[in-house]
Amino acid sequence: MGIRMWKIHLIRLFICALAILIGYIAFISILDYLSKDASAHTDAGFGPACGRATLDGNVDPEEWGGASTQTFPMDSPSGKEPFTATLYIMNSGNNLYMGITINDDEFTPVGTWLPQGDVFRIDFDNDHSGALFTIQDDVLDISAGLPQFQDGFIKGSPVPSSSGPDVEGGGTSDGFGVASRVGDLNHFELRHPLCSGDSLDFCLHPTDIVGFRLEYLDAEANGQFGSSQFFPGHYETSIADLVIGNCPLADWFVHLPFIQK
Ligand SMILES: [Ca+2]
Ligand SMILES: [Ca+2]
Ligand SMILES: [Ca+2]
Ligand SMILES: [Ca+2]
Known part of the structure; x- marks a missing residue:
């Protein structure tokens, strides 16, 4: 075989190797895209629902009757027994309302590691990008201990998920929430403006879609940390x-005194 033929073979070999490499990269990219698409924005969807509730720490099924509702086991990566929670979501013309019940075995208002005891942290993906913990994303905390409601935001430092109250980031505290023990469940109720005008809050309009993730941090009766679910x-x-x-409902606010049950 002459030198010329060798050159042609080498060029063909190079083109084949390049084609295989490009194909492999495309295959991996598609797999990566599909895996992200499967995990982000799951089918755990809450449809549009109109309503408003009295925020007294009692998630009364009647007042939340118009809400989009789901009951589910929490994801407990530590291996602790998963709690079962029911989440109710609806909105008035001005406010988002969220109600949550969870079968924690006690309502703990003070903890060693969790100063406000049992707490739900709700992280929002403001722009529905598929990623949590973007700087200034909205974060709401509703806890057993006082102050029961905190309107916060993602600070991003020292770790991506670190958050703080809006008032410490130059924003305003917008919303209200109350938690209490009702029967053998912990109940949490809150509201937050759909569009407060604060840059540390989301601004949502009818038909907008926003992403969110719930995290429940359980404090045990002795104040020790139980689990994160x-x-x-x-x-x-x-x-x-x-x-x-798209809910043309005006809000009325009835703030009942907090009663620990
Ligand atoms: Ca209520
Ligand atoms: Ca705010
Ligand atoms: Ca906020
Ligand atoms: Ca607890």
Whole structure:
């Protein structure tokens, strides 16, 4: 075989290797895209629902009757027994309302590691990008101990998920929430403006879709940390969807005194 033929063979070999490499990269990219698509924005969707509730720490099924509702086991990555929670979501013309019940075995208002005891942290994916913990994303905390409601935001430092109250980041505290023990469940109720005007809050309009993830941090009766449990999952791409309803409902606010039950 002459030198010329060798050159042609080498060029063919190079082109084949290049084609295989490009194919492999494309295959891996498609797999990566599909895996992200499967985990982000799961089918844990909450449809548009209109309503408003009295925030007294009692998730009364009647007042939340119009809400989009799901009952589910929490994702407990530590291996502790998963709690079962029911989440109710609806909105008025001005506010998002969320109600949650969970079968924690006690309502703990003070903890060693959790100063406000049992707490739900709700992380929002403001722009529905499929990623949590973008700087300034909205974060709401509703806890057993005082102050029961905190309107926060992602600070991003020292770790991506670190958050702080809006008032410490130059924003305003917007919303309200109350938690209490009702029967053998912990109940949490809150509201937050759909569009407060604060840059540390989301701004949502009818038909908008926003992503969110719940995290429940359980304090035990002795104040020790119990477990951290999640919905729809514990990954940063585990995000449920919420569609904002077109609801011409005005709000009325009835703030009942907090009564520990
Ligand atoms: Ca209520
Ligand atoms: Ca705010
Ligand atoms: Ca906020
Ligand atoms: Ca507890």
